[in-house]
Amino acid sequence: MNTLLGVDTMGPVRCYIGLGANIGDSRATIAEALKRLNELPNLTVDTVAPLYRSAPIGYTEQNYFINTVAEVSTTLTPRQLLTALQQIENDLGRVRVMRWGPRTVDLDILLYGEQTILEPELQVPHPRMTQRAFVMVPLADLNPGLVIDGQKAQLLARRLAEEQEIYAEQRRYKDVVKKMNCNYSLYLVTDRAILEGRDLYHAVEAALQGGVTLVQLREKHTSSRDFYQIALGLKDLTCKYQVPLLINDRLDIALAVDADGIHIGQEDLPLQVVREMLGPQKIVGYSVANIEEAVYGERNGADYLGAGPVYATQTKSTPIEPLGVEGLRSIKEAVSIPVVGIGGINVRNVSQVRRSGVDGISVVSAILGSFNPANASRELYTAWHKKD
Numbered sequence: 337m338n339t340l341l342g343v344d345t346m347g348p349v350r351c352y353i354g355l356g357a358n359i360g361d362s363r364a365t366i367a368e369a370l371k372r373l374n375e376l377p378n379l380t381v382d383t384v385a386p387l388y389r390s391a392p393i394g395y396t397e398q399n400y401f402i403n404t405v406a407e408v409s410t411t412l413t414p415r416q417l418l419t420a421l422q423q424i425e426n427d428l429g430r431v432r433v434m435r436w437g438p439r440t441v442d443l444d445i446l447l448y449g450e451q452t453i454l455e456p457e458l459q460v461p462h463p464r465m466t467q468r469a470f471v472m473v474p475l476a477d478l479n480p481g482l483v484i485d486g487q488k489a490q491l492l493a494r495r496l497a498e499e500q501e502i503y504a505e506q507r508r509y510k511d512v513v514k515k516m517n518c519n520y521s522l523y524l525v526t527d528r529a530i531l532e533g534r535d536l537y538h539a540v541e542a543a544l545q546g547g548v549t550l551v552q553l554r555e556k557h558t559s560s561r562d563f564y565q566i567a568l569g570l571k572d573l574t575c576k577y578q579v580p581l582l583i584n585d586r587l588d589i590a591l592a593v594d595a596d597g598i599h600i601g602q603e604d605l606p607l608q609v610v611r612e613m614l615g616p617q618k619i620v621g622y623s624v625a626n627i628e629e630a631v632y633g634e635r636n637g638a639d640y641l642g643a644g645p646v647y648a649t650q651t652k653s654t655p656i657e658p659l660g661v662e663g664l665r666s667i668k669e670a671v672s673i674p675v676v677g678i679g680g681i682n683v684r685n686v687s688q689v690r691r692s693g694v695d696g697i698s699v700v701s702a703i704l705g706s707f708n709p710a711n712a713s714r715e716l717y718t719a720w721h722k723k724d
């Protein structure tokens with residue numbers, strides 16, 4: 337605790353949370369638990385270690401576990417944090433049957449700053465953590481030099497990993513963090529036709545410099561080989577600016593370049609199939625034009641919805657009746673996942689769109705139709721963030 341002019345001021349405290357699951361789709365449950373953790377008002381998930389598969393410790397007649405550790409900062413007190421973790425466990429269907437038994441998800445406070453807590457309901461540092469490879473190995477990934485009970489995390493992790501069965505999961509969990517922090521506010525969808533021969537990479541890079549937060553590569557009449565090559569090039573760019581790259585429609589291309597996700601429409605592969613094939617850690621977006629499609633999207637695994645057209649546009653060959661801001665608002669209110677508006681959005685109507693409550697705007701021509709995509713993006717960014 338810092339003391340400033342005799343007043344106690346508490347900044348956020350760095351904590352480590354252990355996550356474990358061995359019933360149902362453990363990876364998906366852990367991803368969901370992390371998302372809910374990050375959504376707590378007084379807590380931010382800063383980093384998540386890779387996932388590990390580990391043999392059950394304690395009671396051994398149960399499935400292998402998926403385990404990881406999250407580094408978080410929070411202004412919650414230890415007790416409040418414990419209550420919040422237990423709430424998430426319960427909401428995700430945890431039923432306590434036996435000690436050390438199978439569970440849909442387990443969230444333990446491993447460390448709370450430097451504090452030691454010895455209460456009947458809460459002991460911190462977690463009393464068994466230094467005996468558990470499934471805790472120490474991911475913890476050492478996050479903070480190898482951390483000292484617990486006078487011992488370095490990395491040394492403890494190495495020693496424990498020799499005695500206890502633990503495997504690194506191939507599925508990369510950095511994706512989960514990326515997905516969790518995905519910012520939908522200024523979402524660029526590409527269209528090379530609008531560029532009229534200007535260089536796509538050049539335009540996208542300018543847009544990224546101008547503040548675009550998400551990029552979707554959309555190609556209409558391109559060979560698979562060219563699509564793949566363009567996607568690889570864009571991936572380098574989006575990585576440089578730490579912005580997710582999504583691929584329109586083509587699951588094969590999304591997989592081939594290990595994109596951050598895919599965006600599909602009503603006529604593309606079924607949503608559940610795409611989700612199943614890409615796994616829980618990738619972003620799946622779904623185009624909707626009405627409430628029914630939106631609710632369907634939310635129930636069948638979409639991470640966000642692209643709702644539109646908000647205004648009349650020439651991008652689609654068959655014109656659809658625009659939703660208008662009210663239609664957009666009704667879609668946003670019908671679901672709890674992020675919604676981005678698309679179709680005819682430009683710097684003049686952006687604040688109107690924002691007032692519908694959506695999470696972002698998706699644009700094609702407002703950026704790529706401009707000879708200065710950096711400026712166009714900057715203006716949209718400013719307009720979106722302007723308080724009225």
Ligand SMILES: Nc1ncnc2c1ncn2[C@@H]1O[C@H](COP(=O)(O)OP(=O)(O)OP(=O)(O)O)[C@@H](O)[C@H]1O
Pocket residue numbers: 418432435436437442443444445446456457458459460461462463464
């Ligand atoms: N650091 C801690 N983090 C979470 N729960 C704790 C902690 N210390 C004590 N507890 C208490 O442990 C009780 C049992 O928790 P739970 O059923 O999740 O145990 P467990 O995860 O199966 O076992 P273990 O504690 O060995 O990991 C909780 O009700 C909680 O009050």
Ligand SMILES: Nc1nc2c(c(=O)[nH]1)N=C(CO)CN2
Pocket residue numbers: 355356357390391392393394395400401403436437442470
């Ligand atoms: N491998 C593994 N074994 C366990 C785990 C766990 O998360 N992973 N959790 C337990 C109780 O917290 C008991 N045993």
Ligand SMILES: [Mg+2]
Pocket residue numbers: 442443444
């Ligand atoms: Mg527990």
